[in-house]
Amino acid sequence: MSGHSPELRRPMLVLAAIVLGLSACGTTTTDDPNVLDEADLTGGEGREIADDDVTPLDGEKIVDPDAPATTVAIEGTAGELLPEIGIDMSRLSSEIAAEGDEDETIARIEGAWAAIRSEIxxxxxxxxxxxxxxxxxxxxxxxxxxxxxxxxxxSLLTDLIDQFTGDG
Structure with missing residues (x-):
């Protein structure tokens, strides 16, 4: 390359770098027992786990028995839903203390609030x-x-509901 003009040397250097870079992209093998190759992943140990899986199926879908039930959109006016939010919130403390259904209750509270927020x-x-x-x-x-x-x-919500209804 030393005999070539500078205009030709630069593209030749770039080409040489590309060729060297591509040669480094070949298949790499390792003797490390902790590294799985493609054969191990598609037909080896991982397959046995799937064969032994006893997750219940519904048709071709895996069923999660702990998944929450499908919810229906909450509808109603602020006048209808604010008291419902208050009732749910009155139960929350005892549900938290006694390991009750506080997750379902807070979901109802947040859902009802989302339904009436724009009206308020x-x-x-x-x-x-x-x-x-x-x-x-x-x-x-x-x-x-x-x-x-x-x-x-x-306690705070009760006062706010009273203000909303005119009772406070």
Missing amino acids: EADRPELLNGIQATVDMARTAVDANRPADADKAF
Whole structure:
């Protein structure tokens, strides 16, 4: 290459680098027993696990018995759903303390709140942040396993519901 012009040397160097780089991309084999090759993955030990799997099937789909049931969209007005949220929130503390169905209860609370949030925002914006705070506090109570926080959220929500209905 030393006899070639500089204009030809550069492309030849690039070509040489590409060829060397491609030659490094060949099939690599290893004697390491901890590394599985393609044959091991498609017909070796991994296949035995699938053959012994006893996961129940529904048609051709794997069924998870612990999966939550399909939910139906929550519908209703704020006047209808706020009291329901209050009822659910009143149960939350004891469910958390007694290892009850707090996950289902908080899901209903959050679902009902999501269904009426825009109505509250439009019609009673002064209550929006307060109700949101109680729902957030209830979620934290469930996640952190703190029944006292659920009681506090319920107490605050009760006052907000009273303000909404005109009872307070």
